[in-house]
Amino acid sequence: MLNSAGVAFRPVEGAGDPHGPGADTSGALEFRLLGPVSATRAGTVIPLSGAKIHTVLAVLLLARGALVADSRLSTALWGDAPPPTSNAQIYTYVSRLRKALGNYVQIFRKGPGYVLDARAAKIDLFSFERLERLGRQALEENRHEEAGRLLGGALDCWSGYALENVTEHLLQFERPRLEFLRAQALERRIEADLSFGRHRSLVPELLSLVARFPMDENLRAHLITALHRSDRQAEAVQVYGEGRRILDEQLGVVPGQLLSGAYLRMLRGERTDTPRRPHVLLPGRAAAFTGRTAEAARLRSLLLRRPAGPAARPRAVLVTGMPGSGKTALAAEVAHGCAEAFPDGVVHADLQDTDGTARPPAAVLADILAALGETPDTRQTARQGLNELVSRYRALTADARLLVVLDDASSGVQLTALLPAGPDSALLATSRGRPACLPAGHTMNLGPLGDEDAVALLAEAVGADRIRAEPAAVRDLVRYCAGLPLALRIAGARLAARPHRTVARLSARLADPHTRLAALSYGNLNLARTFGRALARLTPATAAVLPWLASVGPGPFTARLAGEVTGLAETEAERALEELVDGSLLLAEPDGALGEDRYRFHPLVLLHADTTPRRELPR
Missing domain, CATH: 1.10.10.10 (Winged helix-like DNA-binding domain superfamily/Winged helix DNA-binding domain)
Known part of the structure; x- marks a missing residue:
């Protein structure tokens, strides 16, 4: 799909909105710079006439709240030949902007210039930059599906060529930079889509882009790759030949390394298959993970951070917390979200038996080796010595990009034997305490949930309408659960199972300390047993x-x-x-x-x- 400037994008729910998906911005002031400069309020365009007033608005917005000197405005409006009345005219344009924009933003005089305070407004350029930065980070961490979604959302912020209705003086300084940023985002989004195996759906878009920009070698190289992976080699050869001819006739040069490399890979028949998807063996993730947003983001960052240097070691992260604090749920959520960055797989093992006793490391290793594709009799090797199993495990993981998730560790010995060998692998473990001799480089301790997250967790279980109907009872229930996720999940499960009963009824039972623990039990969830x-x-x-x-x-x-x-x-x-x-x-x-x-x-x-x-x- 192409926007009005011919740049491809795929609409993404919530993309381009700095307030987040689903946020209510119906009454917000919005500014656009990535297309014709404009301002809208509640979906209605604010009338601004003439290139010069649009130029003043654009310069003030591009300054991001910093002081814009009169001389900077003058250069943007008239270049090197300002009229004698330039300061008076600038004052007039600023006054007209103040009147048109009203009290939603502030433009105030400061020293030799003006400052625009638009922190409460939505600005398409800033949304683009935020999504592009997140998409670039996801691409660097091999989260290709997420990268394509984020970068597609960044491109969706554009509605034409940047700064279409400003003076030529501002245009020559600012448009090349902005258009370069857009081209980079497009390049990365295509790279992400190719890496995720979307080559067939990319072919029509790349054909259109190459026709529009015939001398862009990068786009042509991506088209050759997409055609090759779609088993359309004859067309790929034609695309390369046409590109070589155009470069020779127009510029007198031969194809560069990227274009030539794509063509040679096609001739050798390299990588005709879709990139391998990781094999994920994890507990199911929560249908709607609630709370621990900051902790989840921190864990993802630690696990996806690439080691550097010749002595690089596998990343190891430990999550600790009291019983029922949600360690396992957090680890599963993060591991599912990181799976794409570990193409050799994600494996999971419980380090405790059902009766609560610690499993021997040899037994756990045998299970992990079986999950990684060792011979079917691997489980029998639990009778072998631990050293032999560790050697086999380290040999298997030396060059792998693997995420190992270990739940409920009770000793450092359990974890040390299970640390993968390769520097591109990672270990994510949970434990109620911090075992001695721990190989984890980072430890995160989970405290109680805040009241807002606790209410959100209950709402996911029983529905927001039911929570809103009894705010006082919900506050009391949250207080009795004391921020412990397991207690809140049990309370939510009891309420969801009895939709005709009020929250106040359960809250009253929890109010009595003598019956509270008994009430915090439902099905296989039992706080006292935990x-x-x-x-x-x-x-x-x-x-x-x-x-x-x-x-x-x-x-x-x-x-x-x-x-x-x-x-x-x-x-x-x-x-x-x-x-x-x-x-x-x-x-x-x-x-x-x-x-x-x-x-x-x-x-x-x-x-x-x-x-x-x-x-x-x-x-």
Whole structure:
């Protein structure tokens, strides 16, 4: 599809809107620079007459809120021959702009020039730049489908040639730069589409572009590649011959490296197939992932960042957090979103058995080797020595671009043996604590969700209308769940299963601390059982301490106070508290005024501790 300037684009939902898809911008002021300069309010064009007033508006917008000196405006309006009344005329144009635009933007005098404050407005150039930057980053990280979508959206911001109705003086300075940016975005979008295997759908568009720009070698090279992959070699040969003739007749040169390279690859029969899609073995992602937006973006950035230097190692990232904090869901969401950047596959393994005991690294390695296409009897090799399995795994992953996702690690030994060997691979692991001897270069700890994300998570489960109908009850329910994603998912599942019941009814049951944990159970989701499994991983002595600590309340409290409550020596109490922190059943606070370590309970863990039977502690 071509816009009015002959540049190809594919419409994308939400593209070009800095406020995001679905945002309500019906009353916003919008400016266009990537086509005829114009201003609209609520979809209605604001009348601005003459090239000079459009030039003043364009110069002020292009300054991005910086001061524009009178001399700069004068050069844009009249070049090197301004009239004697230039300052007065500039003042008149600015006054007309103020009147036409109203109070939606501010144009104020500052020193020897003017400043336009248009932060609340939507500007097509800025939308284009944002989408182009995101698309370029996605292309660099081999996320080709996303790159094509983003770059297509960037091109959709254009509505003609840049600055069509300004003076020739401004045009000669600004249009070449803007048109170059558009050409680069188009080039990258075609590259992304070719890499994603869209060669057949690209052929008509590239035929049109080559006809329009016959001396553009890059476009012609892409057309040859698309025709070659579409099994249309005879046409590709003709396209190359025509390009060589035009370059010789018009410029007296031979085809450059890119065009010649595409032609030679076709002659050799290289890469006629669609690029291989990664084999993804992951738990299903949530239908609508909610919350953790910043954390997901940070994880993607860490996993997709290319290692540099001769000593580059695989990227390794660990996600930690208390039981029920959504570590597994976040890891699955990020891994699914990054899969395209790892063409050799994405594999997943649970590091705990269903009873909560840690799986031996040899058994996990055997499963991963089988998932990577080793012989069917690979699972039997779990009886072999760990060193042999590690050697096979590292040999298989030495030159691979692989993402390994490991869930619920309990020790550094589990992770060290499973780190892929190649520098182009990555490891994403989850754990309730930070295991010793961890090979992860980056650790992210998940805290409770904020109220806004918590409400959004509930709305995804039960519907926005139902949430809006009972705002007070929803606020109470969110408070009782204390920002824990598992508790919120359970509450949402209970509400979704009983659409005739009110939110207030469930909220009232959660209000009673004695029935709260029992109410936070539905189907195979059980908050108390999740806490119980985490407690079972601790040493028996520490597990026995937790119920006794309930009497100190949410905290913060010190090891000295914990020792007084439990009857343990302060050093023994501190050892138990530190193990509880490592298991993410207690939160460590900053040191107090006396330099003592302090600890705090999450409200739901405190409830669990208070309802767990106490056993006599060894003295």
